[in-house]
Amino acid sequence: MDPEWGSCSLGVFICLGCSGIHRNLPNVGKVKSVTLSRWEDSEVKFMAENGNKTMKAKYEAVVPVYYYKPSHKDCQVLREQWIRAKYERKEFTEEFVETGGKLPYEQEMREGQLMKRGRDNGQFLSRRFVLFERDGTLKYYTKHDSKVPKAVIKVDTINATFQPEKIGNPNGLQITYRKDYCTRNIFLYHESSKEIVDWFNSVRAVQFHYMKVAFPGASDAELKPRLTRNFLKEGYMEKTGPR
Numbered sequence: 001m002d003p004e005w006g007s008c009s010l011g012v013f014i015c016l017g018c019s020g021i022h023r024n025l026p027n028v029g030k031v032k033s034v035t036l037s038r039w040e041d042s043e044v045k046f047m048a049e050n051g052n053k054t055m056k057a058k059y060e061a062v063v064p065v066y067y068y069k070p071s072h073k074d075c076q077v078l079r080e081q082w083i084r085a086k087y088e089r090k091e092f093t094e095e096f097v098e099t100g101g102k103l104p105y106e107q108e109m110r111e112g113q114l115m116k117r118g119r120d121n122g123q124f125l126s127r128r129f130v131l132f133e134r135d136g137t138l139k140y141y142t143k144h145d146s147k148v149p150k151a152v153i154k155v156d157t158i159n160a161t162f163q164p165e166k167i168g169n170p171n172g173l174q175i176t177y178r179k180d181y182c183t184r185n186i187f188l189y190h191e192s193s194k195e196i197v198d199w200f201n202s203v204r205a206v207q208f209h210y211m212k213v214a215f216p217g218a219s220d221a222e223l224k225p226r227l228t229r230n231f232l233k234e235g236y237m238e239k240t241g242p243r
């Protein structure tokens with residue numbers, strides 16, 4: 001993408017698509033066109049002193065292996081949350097780690113309500129989901145106080161992809177998994193973009209942890225391609241199910 005825009009608050013050049021997201025960041029979103037805007041001398045100096053390479057070294061100093069770094073082909077929700085995690089929450093800076101910051105993706109257990117599409121009537125209902133690092137499972141419960149999960153999903157069989165159009169929500173996430181040699185799908189969303197992307201990266205974090213244990217000799221670079229990516233896997237049956 002041609003970087004025809006500049007963030008004067010961050011000192012980086014960005015493309016048109018990213019400029020719209022940057023503009024919405026309350027504290028760091030001062031964006032100008034490289035060719036059309038009037039630049040102050042101090043801003044030009046600031047851009048020259050910083051620039052993409054320097055800022056990348058600062059803001060992407062410690063991106064976890066499992067964190068999904070979106071490309072321009074990915075949907076809005078993933079790109080926006082990446083930019084927010086990177087520049088607004090500064091999650092991948094040395095300072096974040098040094099000041100005791102904890103990433104929300106790395107927890108022994110993640111629990112929360114997600115809207116899940118019903119199998120029969122296609123209606124979305126709030127369901128409790130629990131992701132366990134130790135046993136590498138994602139479970140969901142139909143009743144809030146139920147002890148027995150409706151489904152126990154092994155994270156190593158999960159492929160999760162954002163499907164906003166199919167699900168009819170900008171934060172729509174499709175989870176495909178295997179059970180008893182069958183491919184199954186669940187369709188989810190959360191009102192909060194941050195929540196749904198946090199779930200997505202948390203699943204990847206647990207998958208990564210699971211594979212580290214399963215393949216102790218493998219390097220991070222070897223394991224990374226085996227994490228769920230944001231596209232439908234080949235060989236996975238594409239079923240939309242009843243709506």
Ligand SMILES: [Zn+2]
Nearest residue numbers: 001014015018
């Ligand atoms: Zn861009």
